[in-house]
Amino acid sequence: MSLDAVVTYVVERLPELWLRTGEHLMLTGCSTLAAMFIGIPLGILIFRTTWLRGPLMGVIGILQTIPSLAMLVFLLALLKKIGVLPALIALTLYALLPIARNTLTGLEEVSSEVMEAAQGIGMKEYQQLMMVRIPLAAPVIVAGIRTAAVVGVGIATLSAFIGAGGLGQFINRGLALANTNLILLGAIPAALLAVVVDFSIGAFEWGLRPERKKDKKGSLRRLMRRLAFVLPVAIVLISMLTYFTKPGWISKTAAQLKSGNKVVRIGTKNFTEQIILGEMMAQLIETKTDLIVERRFNLGGTMICHGALVNGEIDLYAEYTGTGLTAILKHPVIPDPEEALNHVTRAYHERFDAQWLKPFGFNNTYALTVREADAKKNQWNRISDLVNMAMEMRAGFTAEFAERPDGYPGLRRIYGLRFGEVRDFDPALMYEAVVKGEVDVVCAFATDGRIAAYHLVPLKDDLNFFPPYHAAPVIRENILKTHPKLGDVLSLFGGLIDNATMQRLNFEVDGKKRKTAEMVEEFLKAKGIL
Amino acid sequence: MIKLTHIFKSFDGGRSYAVKDLSLSVGKGETLVLLGSSGCGKTTTLKMINRLIEPTQGIIEVGGKDVMDYDPVDLRRQIGYVFQGIGLFPHMTIEQNVEIVPRLLGWSIRSRQERMRELLDLVGLPAESFAQRFPDELSGGQQQRVGVARALAANPTYLLMDEPFGALDALTREALQQELLNLKKQLKKTIVFVTHDLHEALLIGDRIAILHEGNLEQIGTKKDILDTPATQFVQDLFTIKRPGTLT
Known part of the structure; x- marks a missing residue:
């Protein structure tokens, strides 16, 4: 990419970059602030109540070890909500440990001589705390806040998985679309943001230190101290401004929202096909109806999309019959496509008040896929051909496939396939891995364009194990009633x-x-439906 | 007046005593020096007077009232305390350090300011050039003068001084000792002064109490002690080591 191209690329996306940066700062700022309000009093509490120290720090420490994504999904299940709230709670929980721990350490480290003096001149206990101990511990406490904020900027990139926005949205979308530029568009600003946040809190702490006689009035140093003090405040204000002045199409949407038009929220999972289908449905609805579409794309996986649909956070997304059947309804595989669709339609109506519409037509089932060269060399055509060699092969699966009953566990049972090594991959990276020879077999999707493009060969499912995965729009019956x-x-x-x-x-x-x-x-114009 | 009656203090539940059966009194306007080597119980005794430490047994009276009947915070605010190793608050300016007790007592800003200027002048650190500085911008000697000024700020009747000049170099120490003698004459405070320095004890004390391993060896004026040492320990102290220092 030439420099010109980079500039154009970024400039085109500037309004969204502005919005996402604002969201990102908002997430980090609010969670760090919340963690301060909880963490500092908590630190003081455990400083004064020694027996609480072990249990409380233990709990906070355990919270810290929960993988970020697991935490997000857990909160999602608990709150039955996608978006900003669970993200904020998760980020706050993560920020708690450095802040509470540093508060405790800072308070403990104040010299006992100074504290004896405070007691000896006749300070009451709270006066000793407020006038001496806390001011002297402040630098250590601020250092904890600083750590929390910088880590927060990093973790906040994950909140895009549950539709909370932020710079992670670019990264997610980039991963989903195997688009490095998009990933960098999220990752570089996030890294810069971490540096800026770190610097500004550092500056704040510097500005907080008592003024020395040698800092003469009116000197540049003094002016800088003032500025340093204002810096984090300025950043928070800017982020709020950014957050509330959504530019471009976003502001248009907002304006239309206010005009009283109804909104349809479309979700997608985090891979290319889903995003294409989501976009198709969005464009069709935008042209054929007067409804406003809100795109809540790139949600992190089946359960998150389904949860969002059931809880009314989204109105509509494209689901696959096989996924609905096995992953959501926990029903055994139904090999017949027609029967499978009938079953999910009935069950969704009864259990989730949701409707399956007419399928798009393609069957995106799983396909065990190998490199063309390997297939020729070993004469692999069917999955059964792999059985004898499987122990020497390395498999790359998506995390979902590795666990789903219609994925690897089922394969093992039906075909007796046991691979020597199984590694989990993001869907986008899985294809790279097999092309680069890092793994030998992957669970490709039958409709993936990369199968042909990367010279891969899908193996025939000779025992008819994989259930049919016909994609269809799944929609909440409520919205269907209001907008037939x-x-x-x-x-x-x-x-x-x-x-x-x-x-x-x-x-x-x-x-x-x-x-x-x-x-x-x-595409839609060529098909004549737009 | 400060009066100690049969004071015992143990830090380990009675296995050993830091202070054993100590009785003494300090008259109004008198300076009593507690002299002894480290571990003799002198600092412990001092801290019991303002209840930083509480005695295991015995009665301590300040101004005729048992210290246990005081609210400890009120008690401490009435007694100026100069700490070993200075103990100024590093995050406060000299002005704030000196004003702290009047501030705790709720004096008006104006009277606090007035008092602060007066005291800084008294200890030879003019407010114009020192009030806005921080402790770490001052020399050790200057810091200890601030320590004295802080102890005097609320005009207490009693002054407890815990080896205030111990960490200073010899020249500074002598200068400060002289200044303290002048202050004593001006202020007429009741002072309990802890030191391990024989010379300092003889110079400053109206009376001297010699402590050894928690026991009171002798209490008396300079003349009493030099002319009629009560125990072998006291005699050795002044014959072998004079005019040296206990360590």
């Missing part, structure tokens, strides 16, 4: 896209790095 037209509009997709077409569309985005919205518009 939605059902008609979305059924225009019925049977529109076959496997080859879906592979091609996926590759347009994954391989050729085309912009999803543009490509989708072109």
Whole structure:
């Protein structure tokens, strides 16, 4: 990418970059602030109540060891809400440890001589604490806040998984679309942000230190101290400003919201095909109805999308019959596509007040996929051909596939397949891994454009193990009742896209790095439904 | 007046005593020096007077009232304390350090300021150039003068001084000792002064109490002690080591 291209790339995305940075700062700032309000009193409490120290620090320490994603998903389940709230709670919990611990350490480290003096001149206990101990511990406490904030900037990138926005959204989308530029567009500002946050809190602490006689009045140093003091405040204000002045299409949406129009919120999981389908549904609804679409794309996985749908955080997303059947309904595999669709339709209506609409047409089932060269050399055509060699092979699976009953566990049972080593990958990285020879077999999706583009070969499912995965829009019945037209509009997709077409569309985005919205518009116009 | 009656102090539940059966009194306007080597119980005795430490047994009276009947905070605010190793608050300016007790007592800003200037002048550190500085910008001797000024701030009747000049170099120490003698004459405070320095004890004390391993060896004026040492320990102290220092 030339410099010009980089500049254009960034400038095009500047409004969104502005918005995401604002969201990111908001997440980090609010959670750090909340953690200060909880953590500092907590630190003081355990300083004074020695027996509480072990248990409380233990609990906070354990919170810290919970992997960030697990924490987010757990909070999601607990709060039944996606978006900013669970992200803020998770970030606050993570920020608690450095702040509480540093508060405790800072208070403990104040010299006993000084404290004896404070007691000896006749300070009451709270006076000793407020006038001597806390001021002297302040630098250590601020250092804890600093650590918390910088770590917070990092962890906040994960909150995009549950639709809380922030710079992680670029990273997520970049991962989903195998687009390095997008990843960097999120990662570089996030790194810069961490540096800026660290610096400004450091400056704040410097400004907080008592003024020395040698800092003459009116000197530059003195002016800088003033500025240092204001810096974090300025950053918080700017972030709030950013957050509340959503630019570009976002402000347009907001304006339309105020005009009283109804909104449809479309979710997607975090891979290319989902985003393409989401965008298709969005564009169709935008053209054919007067509804406003809110795109809550890139949610981190099936359970998060499903949870969001059930709790009314999103109205609509594309789900696969096989996934609905086994992962959500925990039902055994139904090999017949028709029967599978009937079953999920019935069960979703009864249990989730949601409706399956007409499937798009393609079947995105799993396909065990190997390198073309290996397949030729070993004459692999069917999955059964692998059984004898499996122990010497390394497999790369998505985390979902590794656990789902219709994934690796089922494969082991039905085919007797046991791979020597199994590694978990992000869907986007899995293909890279097999191409680069880091693994030998992956669980590709049948419609993935990269199968053809990367010279990979899907093996025939000779025992008919993989259930059918026909994609269809799944929609909340509530919104269907208020806007019956939605059902008609979305059924225009019925049977529109076959496997080859879906592979091609996926590759347009994954391989050729085309912009999803543009490509989708072109496709829908060519099909004559837009 | 400060009066100690049969004071015992043990830090280990009675196995050993830091102070054993100590009785003494300090008259109004008198300076009593507690002299002894480290571990003899002199600092412990001093701290019991303002209840930083509480005696295991015995009665301590300040101004005719048992210290246990005082609120410890009130008691301490009435007694100026100069700490070993200075004990100024490093995050406060000299001005704030000196004003702290009047501030705790709720004096008006104006009277605090007035008092602060007066005291800094008294200890030879003019407020104009010193009030806004921080302790670490002063020499050890200057810091200890601030320590004395802080102890005097609320005009206490009693002054407890715990080896105030111990950490200073010989020249500074002598200068400060002379200044203290002048202050004593001016202020007429009741002072209990702890030291391990024989010379200092003889110079400053109206009376001297010699402590050894928690026992009171002898109490009396300079003349009493030099002319009629009560125990072998006291005699050795002044014959072998004079005019040296106990360590």
